[in-house]
Amino acid sequence: MIPFLAVGGPLLSDTVRVVTDRNEPGDYRGQAMEPEEPLVGLLTKLSRAELAELLGNRPDALEAPWPRRMSDLADRLCQPESVELAVASVTAPELQVLSAIQLRVALGDHDGVEVSAVAEFLGTTYREIEAVVAMLARRALVWIEYGVIQVPEVLQVVGYRRFRLGTPLAQLLSSITVEYLKAKSATLGLPTRGTRQDQLDGLLGYLRDGARVRDLVSVAPDGAAELLAKFVWEDADVQLGHYIQHTHYAQLDSPTHRETPVTWAVDRGLLYPTYSGTVTMPVEIVLALRGRDYHLPFTPDPPPVALCPVAPERVAAESSAAALRLLDRVITVVGSSAVEPIPLIKTGRVGARTIAKLAKDLGADPDEIKVALDLAGAAGLMTLEIATVPEVRGRSRRPAPKPPEFLHPSDDFSRFRELGAAEQLARLLRAWWEFPFVSTADEKAIRASVGEDPNEVHELVRQLTVRLLAGLEPGTGLIDPEQFAALAAWHLPSIDGEALRVLVAAALTEARIVGVSASYAASELAFALLTGGLEQAADTAVSGACGSALFGTDLTAIVTGPPSTELANLLDRVADRETQGSASTWRFSPASVRRAYDNGASIDDLLETLRGVARGDLPQPLTYLFNDVARRHGEVGVTDVGCVVVGEDPALLAEIAAHRKLVKLGLRAVAPTVLTSTVDALATLAALRDSGYAPVHRAEDGTVVIREEHIAPPPDPDALPKHVPDAVEPEDPFAHADRLLAASNRPPKPLKRGALMNVFPGKRDAEWRRLIWQLESGFPVTIGYQGEKLVISNPELDGEFLDVWLPKHREYRRLDLKLIVPT
DSSP states (O other): OOOOOSTTOOSSOOSSOOBOTTOOBOOOTTSOOOOOHHHHHHHHTSOHHHHHHHHHHOGGGGOSSOOOSHHHHHHHHTSHHHHHHHHHTOOHHHHHHHHHHHHHHHTTOTTOBOHHHHHHHHTSOHHHHHHHHHHHHTTTSOEEETTEEEOOGGGOSSGGGGGOOOOOHHHHHHTSOHHHHHHHHHHTTOOOOSOHHHHHHHHHHHHTOHHHHHHHHHTOOTTHHHHHHHHHHTOSEEEOOTHHHHHHHHSTTOTTOOOOHHHHHHHTTSOEEOTTSEEEOOHHHHHHHTOTTOOOOOOOSOOOOOEEEOOHHHHHHHHHHHHHHHHHHHHHHHHHHHHSOEEOOTTSSOOHHHHHHHHHHHTOOHHHHHHHHHHHHHTTOEEEEEOOOOOOOSSOOSOOOOOOEEEEEOHHHHHHHHSOHHHHHHHHHHHHHTOSSOTTSOHHHHHHHHOSSOOHHHHHHHHHHHHHHHTSOTTEEESOHHHHHHHHHHHOTTSOHHHHHHHHHHHHHHHHHTTSEETTEEOHHHHHHHHSOHHHHHHHHHTTOBOOBEEOTTSEEEEESOBOHHHHHHHHHHSEEEEOSSEEEEEOOHHHHHHHHHTTOOHHHHHHHHHHHBSSOOOHHHHHHHHHHHHHTTSSOOOOOSEEEEOSOHHHHHHHHHOGGGGGGTOEEEETTEEEESSOHHHHHHHHHHTTOOOOOBOTTSOBOOOOOOOOOOOOGGGSOOOOOOOOOOOOHHHHHHHHHHSOOSOOBOOOTTTTTTTSTTOOSHHHHHHHHHHHHTOOEEEEETTEEEEEEEEEEETTEEEEEETTTTEEEEEEGGGEEEO
16 A cells, blocks of 8 residues: 655544544544445446546556446445555645645534635635546545535545644544533633533634634733744644643642643643643644634646757667667676576665676666666566575574575576567566666665555656656756656655655656656657557667677677677677677687587587678687687587496396387496486386396495385475466456446345355255355355356355356356356
8 A cells, every 4th residue: 555655644544533523433544434325326427438537547446356336336436545545646736625625524514515615725716626626526535415525434534634733623622521621611711511512612612713712822921922833833743741641630720730831721722732742732723823814735736847958869869778778788687697696685685785796797887787687577587596504403592594595597588588679678668667666766765754665656656757757848858857856746745755856866767777768858668658559669769779790809899889689699699798888898718609509509600690790701810719619619528317227247237228118218338337327216226127127226335225215295385386367457447437337236135144045955965065155255166157167256146146256257247046066
């Protein structure tokens, strides 16, 4: 879930809970909310386009299994997790209007909030607030009913505290005993007779009257006005110590009770001590003392961003160079880990020293190495290897050290290298688009606000950065990234300002490294990520790669510019890369050429291929090197053997080598009394015994091996390979809008325990009872249906039919109960 980090606390959770005049709790975090009945009715009245727009704005509501009907959709839209995700994507004016609505609810507008009241709070016009409310309604965060604004129950909380306004009076007074209520009433000159509710009503009426509060403060003793100003303009909650709560009320009736600025304000209901050691000022008092002309902040227009002209040709050229450099960096970093695995530190990340070393060795920028490593991992090109730590013997109480972890190429890396450059780039960009970390961000700067774990904030900021760059005027780019950060803050006001500034700056750096932007302007790759056609844009980006090299007499090959994937792969096969940058250098050596021969290449094929990419003829020293290595290659051969068969009788060994039943062993005589086998010792022993011989298993020193029988332990479930689910295409909101509008809104018949026993009469054996129990419990279960096996879940009973969800097919299906059988 996305954490809400704006000043003043989260929208859906806070240490202070709102208690309305009807004593309804205001913090519903983590609770299952009932669907709002008015929202169900409003959803059914939406047109196809309006409903599709809402579903597009709230895509989490379409997670499988899909909502069956409008009441299910309303239920999902009102869940706290879904509301948090929706609020995280609103702009500054939307969040300001929503907070003002929450404030009005906290102040008593429980039956709905007037648009004019919100406009008055924010100091703007009715029409402007109406337009923002319409935007919130398109996300189902508010709706208009009977001419007033309604909000889901889950949003009737303390989100307005981002304005540092404190807690409503009704909540603070509700926790005070009647004796202290009467004492406050007496201090203010109010009647002290009557019930507790009479005292509450009197105090609320007095303290909610702004003019009377201002008059009261105007005659405050020395020091009180300055103290109250701190609460009014800095923060309505101030830490003054735990003694306030306990000493003030204990001394209230004492003859030695001494008045101070704090006690003067507390006695008159202007301040309230809390058990957490803070003193808080109620919302009504803060607003009264800020004056009649004070309005809550409202910024309907985004901040301006200075732009400068940028030629599209320049953007295309720089983007292409960056994209090709990214491919080269990723392939080089992953390839180098095959020789020297990359160690991880305790946090599970690659350490700064390792990144600096890789950057120095490869002639790259550290940020490029960070991005290359993260994208290689996200694209499945690297895998984690955990080193084996020797067992600590003895009685030491020290915990066993964590085994070292390393990164090295995965099995998929070789397949990745065989892809075309455009396919490689598209795969890396998709991984970057959804990667849960902004790789180049300063972790210390954002840890306190965003946290260390991967979350949607990083992805949200990255995608917003690209969208805003793509939204700039064509042919222009940014001048000041700080102004761009302010623009991003207007679009994502729910994220802490400093953390957002760091993340936006890092996202801009990443966008430049992967070729999505150049000169602070969006490239064609950026538009492709947003609108589609990534493969075509990637093909265009890599088309400018350099496909030729300059071969020198010093046994080097120099590529001036970003090398194409094919050229880089060829040179990596036969030479060692020395430098990278605007130009890349490879050096040939006997070891590098021998490596190519070891991998099956022939001298004729290699020289012909190198001549095809050379600018001119190959230098004579290079051809001499290839010929010399080829002449000596294969002088000595090394053969793998599974085991060796030895004996004292050459005739017996010759018989075994010629035995027809032992051909599968691949026996070969290397001496009169020595045979080699291509299979291991145990399999060779078994085959010889099956053929009527009586061999023994000998160790390397000639002693007979005594084999102990043992039962293999069951496999570790965590070590078994996991199924990787296929990528799921995003849901089509229009198709779901059609389905929901056509669905019946009749509430489903509850599938109670025992309901299916009457449907399946006579089915009383254990197999049927287990199936019926699973169906009634709603658990996923495998059934037989018309000759096929189906995994079903979320059943609803409708007469003689069962409406179920099929996870594998991603659809609802109506099944005839009479055709369902256990598997």
